[in-house]
Amino acid sequence: MQASIHAVPVDYLALDDHALVALVRGGQREAFGQIMQRCNQRLFRIARSVIGEDSEAEDVLQESYLRAYRKLDSFRGDSTLLTWLTSIVLNEARGRLRRRHRMVGLDQLDAAPDDTHQIIRFPSKFGSEDPAVSAARVQIRHLLEHAIDALPEAFRTVYMMRDVEECTVEETAQLLSIRPETVKTRLHRARRLLRTSLQGTLAATMSEAFPFMGQRCARVSAAVMARLNAESTGT
Structure with missing residues (x-):
């Protein structure tokens, strides 16, 4: 009897950013979920610092991740992946802010x-x-x-x-x-x-400000993955 062949699960948690990017480019969309898990906290905080509101900051994150996924081939590693994603989030957040109202000159x-x-x-x-x-x-x-x-x-x-x-x-x-x-x-x-x-001074609680773990983190990641799956199937 021929032994059944099982795919070996990938331990995404053990991979560095460049390895995850390579997997995503190779068609393993699940690796992008790990990228989001690693970057969600910082990117949400930065989006929120520009937008000033939780729900729209989540929208900024979703749109930024989708944009990053579609242009991942343009990531050359000149900066860290987190820095590259941060620039995308800032562009998306500032674009929304400009559309919302005219800012005071910096x-x-x-x-x-x-x-x-x-x-x-x-x-x-x-x-x-x-x-x-x-x-x-x-x-x-x-x-x-x-x-x-x-x-x-x-x-x-x-x-x-x-x-x-x-x-x-x-x-x-x-x-x-x-x-x-x-x-x-x-x-x-x-x-x-x-x-x-x-x-x-509130230094002891600084690291807990604007938490983005748990349900909120999972919700954004799941929403992005669902949209990517829908695009891949043409639905």
Whole structure:
């Protein structure tokens, strides 16, 4: 009796980005799902920093992934895959923002005094009605998210890329098409506004801001894969 042949499952988790790209180019669409899983957190945060709203940021992510999938052959590895995807997300998010409304000129924003932009002051202490540490951390995270949302968009995006996602000054400047000195200036002003708003340090909860894991992460990945499958079958 001839032994049945079973396909050996691919451990996508163990592969680096270049190997995953090669598999996708070779027709293994499932490898793109792993790419999304790796990049979702950072890309969602950056999209949201531009758009300022959760559901549209998810739409930006979906459209950006579809665009990236279709032009994956143009990825040459000159930068990291995450940097390449970030540029696509920024282009998509900014395009939507331009269509939504006309932005204040960035030159005017950069030249404005530090105290021009006022954002809401949040209390620095929690009430005694909820002593649970976990609940307090959630509340702090929400305060931080609201304070970041209140920043001017140009400052907000730089802040998210530098302090939350820990991009370098050079990478941030390149992706945003601004000078490194401008990155430093906007980050300094963003930090000052947040300090005024929050009246304290929230560094312990910084990594938890704008979470994109769990159901939300799975939903975006599943939606993109479904659209790619539909395109491949012509439905």
